[in-house]
Amino acid sequence: MAAETAATPAVLYVDLHLVHEVTSPQAFALLRERGLRVRRPELTLATMDHSTPTRTAQVFGGAPIAIESAARQIRELEVNCAQFGVELLGLTSEQRGIVHIIGPELGLTQPGKTIVCGDSHTSTHGAVGALAFGIGTTEVGHVLATQCLLQRKPRTLAIEVEGGLRPGVTAKDLILAIIGRLGVGGGTGHVIEYRGSTVRALDMDERMTVCNMSIEAGARAGMIAPDETTYAFLAGRPRAPRGAAWERAVSEWQALPSDPGARFDREVRFDAGAIEPMITWGTNPGMVVPVTGAIPSQGSDAVFARALSYMGFEAGQPIRDRPVNVVFIGSCTNARLSDLRSAARVLRGRHIARGLTMLVVPGSQQVKRQAEAEGLDRIFIEAGAEWRESGCSMCLGMNGDTVARGEYAVSTSNRNFEGRQGAGARTLLASPLTAAASAVRGRVTDPRELL
């Protein structure tokens, strides 16, 4: 809306503001304190995902939500949305789901939009060529009240990936390999553009997996230029433009990609053909190795030793065959229909290892219905997994879906920080294929052995 000057940041107008129950209550309270209204309720959409139960009886059956503070937070969002006139896809809505899954699913996430949400994985929406990033609660309040944010121009980082991914290697493995090379702070201060033939060949679900984890390299936003894949994905979605408006929108979107020969502050290149199925061994997403590889034999500092001790691993040990107690298929990284299909591909006609717990949590209620229409739920249940209602669930355990102290979880989520999935829980991040294969064997498994 206004360009930056030496004394003042740019004023950025927000085209879509997504709101959830965890990072909004204090922002609505600020509006109340100052006697302000929501400036553009029609550009604001709320849902609940972090604290929500995933057990059907608690979502639809009227059974009480186990965690009282979570129940209170859910009620507070209902009250805030009603009072401030914000549309809410509430607990029993058929369109509810993880906020970063429903935006694209509804067709609200569109190329060229500025999209913010009080959640760091807002970078997911960059997959359609939007500028999308996470903000804190104070800024949620700013956007509710003014539809604007103060922003300095970020630096630019091009990640160029060329070549074909090998069989059994997925978008999740690609982004884990990228974070492994950049490090968890390597993208700080930057917006990433993912480019190159590998990226162009990814479908939209895969592009979302890649952009989702930009923040795990420190970059607030990651984006992919819109193309025919993007338009085909958005066409006909309930809240995408229609008719003449669609034609007009596409012609505008076609002007968005970076110019040929555009210069970036930094450029990093990857060879897709060299990437293997990846899995994390440590306590941040940059501590990652090929599933066929070994835990590094030495690290640079005390952080390395601490990560090893937290995980109960030894330096130099192969990661393959490490025992696994829990497998989680879910989260805004990997809970779209194609992720569930890929886990089901491994589990079809097989059973999970004895003593192992497996949770499959679809990213949205729509994904859940589609998966059930294809019979994927039967494959999971017959394999011995639990099939739940949608939500963030075990990615961060706010709703009580947690991993017990000391246990090992192979998880398709995005963070393996200490205690992320529950106090003392040990997380290994991997693709849905690797997670499902590890569930079958009860040990860290190269999915290519089961495909």
Next chain:
Amino acid sequence: MQPFTTLTSCTVVLPAANIDTDQIIPARFLTTTTRAGLGAHLFADWRYDERGMPRPEFVLNRPESAGCRILVAGRNFGCGSSREHAPWALLDHGFRAVVSTEIADIFRTNALKNGLLPVIVDEASSTWLLANPGVEVTVDLAAGTLTLPTGAKASFPIEAFARHCLLNGVDELGYLLSRGRAIEAYERRT
């Protein structure tokens, strides 16, 4: 917001790199709907054992840390989630500044909005501070300097408008609201 001008205080040192927001405040404490009282859960899993008893060896539980208002941490402090509960918890505990060679983007923005000063210093100053826990240092926001007990000064960058807001104890919302006319004009144009 409380203005920030200068601050002289002892330091508390957490030398690890990449201290993420799940360590600063674990997700299970985020079901709150207010910002009060989060200091009790600051670094909860490092500070307390499984039974909720303080771990005596953890730096925040040591008597010499009491009253220290400056946290010195390893590279890339505050990475991970956008939870503003992280700076709220640090402030509620009594911290007013965090010093590191690198501070994660969203955490840094959230800190600035709440009067917690992110102080990004050069490698040598950071190394010295990490090796000398508990020393008294002075942060001068107007000058953009951190003065070590040796007399050495490290300068730190800070975005001009955020500095103006901190020095004067005003928040950005007032400025955004004052641009209402321009926002309306923009909305009419688009």
